[in-house]
Amino acid sequence: MSVNEFATRNTTSSQQAAEAALARYEQTEDLIQAFAHLDKEQVRRLAREQENRSGPLKGLLIGIKDLINTADAPATYGSPIYRDNRPSEDAPIVQALRAAAAVPFGKTVTTEFALFHPPKTRNPWNPDHTPGGSSSGSAAAVAANVVPVALGTQTAGSVVRPAAFCGIYGFKPSFGVLPSNGLKTISPSLDTVGILGQRLEDIQRVFNVLRTSPEITSSLLQAPLRLSFLQTPWWEELSDDLRDRLKAVIAHLSANDGQFEIQRNGKDSLFGELTHAQQAIMGAEVLIHLGHERQHHLELLSPALQAYLDRCAQTRPAELIQAQGLVNQLKRQPELIFGDADLILSASALGEAPTRETTGDPVLCRAWTALGIPCLNMPIGFGRQGLPLGLQLAARPGQDDLLLEAATRIAHHLGTRSIALPELRS
Numbered sequence: 001m002s003v004n005e006f007a008t009r010n011t012t013s014s015q016q017a018a019e020a021a022l023a024r025y026e027q028t029e030d031l032i033q034a035f036a037h038l039d040k041e042q043v044r045r046l047a048r049e050q051e052n053r054s055g056p057l058k059g060l061l062i063g064i065k066d067l068i069n070t071a072d073a074p075a076t077y078g079s080p081i082y083r084d085n086r087p088s089e090d091a092p093i094v095q096a097l098r099a100a101a102a103v104p105f106g107k108t109v110t111t112e113f114a115l116f117h118p119p120k121t122r123n124p125w126n127p128d129h130t131p132g133g134s135s136s137g138s139a140a141a142v143a144a145n146v147v148p149v150a151l152g153t154q155t156a157g158s159v160v161r162p163a164a165f166c167g168i169y170g171f172k173p174s175f176g177v178l179p180s181n182g183l184k185t186i187s188p189s190l191d192t193v194g195i196l197g198q199r200l201e202d203i204q205r206v207f208n209v210l211r212t213s214p215e216i217t218s219s220l221l222q223a224p225l226r227l228s229f230l231q232t233p234w235w236e237e238l239s240d241d242l243r244d245r246l247k248a249v250i251a252h253l254s255a256n257d258g259q260f261e262i263q264r265n266g267k268d269s270l271f272g273e274l275t276h277a278q279q280a281i282m283g284a285e286v287l288i289h290l291g292h293e294r295q296h297h298l299e300l301l302s303p304a305l306q307a308y309l310d311r312c313a314q315t316r317p318a319e320l321i322q323a324q325g326l327v328n329q330l331k332r333q334p335e336l337i338f339g340d341a342d343l344i345l346s347a348s349a350l351g352e353a354p355t356r357e358t359t360g361d362p363v364l365c366r367a368w369t370a371l372g373i374p375c376l377n378m379p380i381g382f383g384r385q386g387l388p389l390g391l392q393l394a395a396r397p398g399q400d401d402l403l404l405e406a407a408t409r410i411a412h413h414l415g416t417r418s419i420a421l422p423e424l425r426s
Helices: 014-032 040-051 092-099 136-143 160-166 200-210 240-254 268-289 291-296 303-312 317-332 366-371 400-414
Strands: 035-037 061-065 103-108 149-154 169-172 192-197 225-230 260-265 343-347 375-382 388-395
Touching: 014 040, 014 061, 014 103, 035 136, 040 103, 061 136, 092 103, 092 200, 103 136, 136 149, 136 160, 136 192, 149 200, 160 169, 160 192, 160 375, 160 388, 169 200, 169 400, 192 200, 200 400, 225 240, 225 400, 240 260, 240 343, 240 375, 240 388, 240 400, 268 291, 268 303, 268 317, 268 366, 317 366, 343 400, 375 400, 388 400
Parallel strands: 061 103, 061 149, 225 260, 225 343
Antiparallel strands: 035 103, 149 192, 169 192, 169 375, 343 388, 375 388
């Protein structure tokens, strides 16, 4: 199924878009279970209200990750501890969507506190496989063609990895560019709101409405894009079909009439150090920000989360100080890993989505989240099991517009601007 075949793609009618999304929800939800909460009549009421308004996102249905507060729906954060939590007001990012005439469409499933315990949601390409975590419901709802766009969050790899596993675009902006107040804090130096979508154009539209920084038109795109290909220390752990596909992508871009200058990035070791630094920082902050839940509701935490918090408590102070020092140095001097490149290309995940016993490994996303730089998953085809594969693009701090413009240019050359979506019925 092409995205252009779905009714929401060519309408600015909020009510028509809502009815199409609700119909698709009915067709798919029993199979993929992407939503933690959806009130159909509330969606229809919101669509009627937005029908008479004007705004840059009119007619756009947007799924809201259940880590984000909403005044008209529960915010459970993926935990039974908060099953009855009803926020008194929308998070600012949801307020901005409403003001732009978008229609928030339900609450999409998150993993437990946006961490690693597998959720109920299934991958639309194969329900025996994970959609990834923690923005599992957002990625699945977009890939299943229920909504064209959904909000997610990323603390390790929770936007880019689900997007890769579900074969859609997933954009994690620079840290702090999208407002993150009004969501459950897990790791305040890492938590970043992101956008998952079927089309880069829609991601750009939503980003421009929600951003707290001005749009910057880059002159770099008038010249050849300087791309750096990073294998990372986990190159040999990538599936054979993903390695072959990445090599083919690099070869294809290299052959495109001087539009791209591609070099090998030799900073694999530094990438590995950043990855381990992110783990230390995240662990220390999660331990603090889930301290109340650990102390007062331990029995309601999954065994996997309990074990993770126990491991976090073993982090030595010296290890944390060293990790923070490395990350801060690279934030000040991104050229230490970028060199003279505009973008770094790497794999988004180790291969196709694994089965549902896990959400997959965020190891290839952690370093970029630690640095707070913008990154994006681009679908680049399918592996041997028929599941999507992803290419990760990363840009320097604050170069969000360059990243999105470059991604559009790269997608055009790879023929991936129009992505495939799965045929599925409950």
